[in-house]
Amino acid sequence: MAKETGIKRWKELNPGMAVTSPGNAAELKTGDWRSMQPETDRDKCIKCGQCYIFCPDMVYSKDEDGYYVQNYYWCKGCGICAKECPVDAIRMLQEVD
Amino acid sequence: MSKRIGIEVSLAVAETVGLCDVDVIAAYPITPQTHIVEHLSELVADGHLDAEFVPVESEHSAMSACIGSSAAGARTFTSTCSQGYALMSELCYIASALRLPIVMAVANRALSAPINIWNDHSDLMYARDTGWIQLISENGQEAVDMSILAFRIGEDKRISLPVQVNLDGFTMSHVIEPLSIPDAQEVRKFLPPFKPALRLDPAKPVSMGGVGMPDIYTECRKAQDEALRASKPVIQEIFDDFARQFGRQYKLVETYKTEDADTIIVAIGSIAQTAMTAIDSMRARGRKVGIARIRVFRPFPAAELVGAIGGAKNLVLLDRSTAFAGGEVSGPVALEVKSALFDKGFSPKVGNFLVGLGGRDVTGQNFEEMVERVASANNGDIPAYEFINVRE
Numbered sequence: 001m002a003k004e005t006g007i008k009r010w011k012e013l014n015p016g017m018a019v020t021s022p023g024n025a026a027e028l029k030t031g032d033w034r035s036m037q038p039e040t041d042r043d044k045c046i047k048c049g050q051c052y053i054f055c056p057d058m059v060y061s062k063d064e065d066g067y068y069v070q071n072y073y074w075c076k077g078c079g080i081c082a083k084e085c086p087v088d089a090i091r092m093l094q095e096v097d
Numbered sequence: 098m099s100k101r102i103g104i105e106v107s108l109a110v111a112e113t114v115g116l117c118d119v120d121v122i123a124a125y126p127i128t129p130q131t132h133i134v135e136h137l138s139e140l141v142a143d144g145h146l147d148a149e150f151v152p153v154e155s156e157h158s159a160m161s162a163c164i165g166s167s168a169a170g171a172r173t174f175t176s177t178c179s180q181g182y183a184l185m186s187e188l189c190y191i192a193s194a195l196r197l198p199i200v201m202a203v204a205n206r207a208l209s210a211p212i213n214i215w216n217d218h219s220d221l222m223y224a225r226d227t228g229w230i231q232l233i234s235e236n237g238q239e240a241v242d243m244s245i246l247a248f249r250i251g252e253d254k255r256i257s258l259p260v261q262v263n264l265d266g267f268t269m270s271h272v273i274e275p276l277s278i279p280d281a282q283e284v285r286k287f288l289p290p291f292k293p294a295l296r297l298d299p300a301k302p303v304s305m306g307g308v309g310m311p312d313i314y315t316e317c318r319k320a321q322d323e324a325l326r327a328s329k330p331v332i333q334e335i336f337d338d339f340a341r342q343f344g345r346q347y348k349l350v351e352t353y354k355t356e357d358a359d360t361i362i363v364a365i366g367s368i369a370q371t372a373m374t375a376i377d378s379m380r381a382r383g384r385k386v387g388i389a390r391i392r393v394f395r396p397f398p399a400a401e402l403v404g405a406i407g408g409a410k411n412l413v414l415l416d417r418s419t420a421f422a423g424g425e426v427s428g429p430v431a432l433e434v435k436s437a438l439f440d441k442g443f444s445p446k447v448g449n450f451l452v453g454l455g456g457r458d459v460t461g462q463n464f465e466e467m468v469e470r471v472a473s474a475n476n477g478d479i480p481a482y483e484f485i486n487v488r489e
Contacts, residue, residue: 007312007313008313008316009316010315010316010317010319010320010323011320013316013317013320014295014303015196015257015294015295015324016194016195016196016197016257016295016305017194017195017305017307017309017317017320018195018295018303018304018305019303019304019305019307020295020303022302022304
């Protein structure tokens with residue numbers, strides 16, 4: 001899990017706001033944009049990896065058993081995974097506080 | 098050794114930029130700036146200047162190319178004015194936010210409509226909120242000196258901001274004046290090689306121009322504002338350093354006969370030179386008049402200006418552009434001056450006059466009329482601004 005370091009004070013910014021640590025988009029928490037959360041029904045899942053392929057962020061990764069699991073630090077709740085799943089194993093559930 | 102020659106001011110600016118060892122020039126010609134970039138193009142084509150001249154298809158592309166080249170660490174110059182400035186303005190905000198010390202000569206010209214290629218400060222004022230440092234010259238020598246100073250100021254590590262060198266279109270750009278152009282060795286001594294703090298370099302990659310969402314945008318703006326604020330004393334320090342080497346002293350606010358003046362004119366650009374002649378003639382008749390000329394419009398030298406004019410009973414504030422604000426507040430120069438005075442508790446009698454629009458001459462007689470108008474008026478009778486020399 002990435003640590004949440006995207007938020008800086010003005011004095012910590014590089015001149016011209018230059019980003020000097022490549023790949024730091026991984027640190028930016030986009031999970032708090034979400035209002036719907038994807039949930040996978042493992043009884044239906046065929047481990048095809050379509051959710052992993054279509055996810056526009058980096059949410060899905062393969063676990064030891066071959067299932068694709070969500071990292072909600074990045075998941076914006078766009079629902080593309082649910083739409084693309086060929087066996088309708090992914091449901092979008094209302095986010096609750 | 099400097100050589101004193103008679104030369105058109107535009108050509109002198111181009112020669113000076115060449116002496117500053119510029120690496121990249123990306124520019125699009127527009128009257129009355131044309132001769133500046135035309136001559137730079139000649140210098141490059143004839144092999145006198147070892148630089149890349151990028152003949153772009155528009156001013157928008159000119160500033161885009163300048164941003165790229167400055168970000169890569171190249172000393173970068175462009176020039177424009179008026180409609181050209183308007184077209185490139187979108188990119189000008191980005192150049193300053195990315196802290197790229199691009200230098201741009203602006204041969205100040207009116208904005209359309211009606212189409213008018215002649216001199217006023219519509220473009221200078223249009224540019225005032227873009228985060229650039231704005232230097233103002235009043236004659237050819239100052240345009241040459243400000244061109245050298247602009248690179249040194251912009252590239253100073255404590256500043257790292259783009260700099261505009263403003264010179265009045267035609268009135269200055271197309272006039273042949275006797276002036277001193279320093280030699281390359283002198284310029285090199287004053288202007289060390291450009292060493293940016295960060296640049297686009299495959300060996301040490303950085304990203305410039307990222308997205309800033311609501312949780313960081315305010316911090317980015319605060320950091321940029323602090324950079325411009327912090328530049329003011331450094332600019333004066335560099336002016337002083339220039340004086341030690343070249344013998345010509347510049348100040349953020351220049352004054353002429355203000356010490357004992359009860360009426361002070363505030364102006365920017367070449368009309369200040371006419372004003373000084375008018376002041377001599379008014380003084381010969383016993384009127385205690387002086388002038389404060391704003392040399393650096395951004396950052397705005399409010400403290401220095403109030404120090405120079407705070408004691409005056411009457412102020413004649415000149416604007417060479419129209420601000421369509423509805424008639425109840427003044428033009429842009431007067432607004433800044435009045436705001437600076439208000440903050441320090443001064444409330445002199447103030448007249449704000451819109452003069453010299455779209456190339457109309459401002460004569461010595463006009464200055465005398467404006468001074469008399471403010472001096473003889475009752476405080477409540479003066480409007481927020483008046484057009485001078487307008488046919489009713």
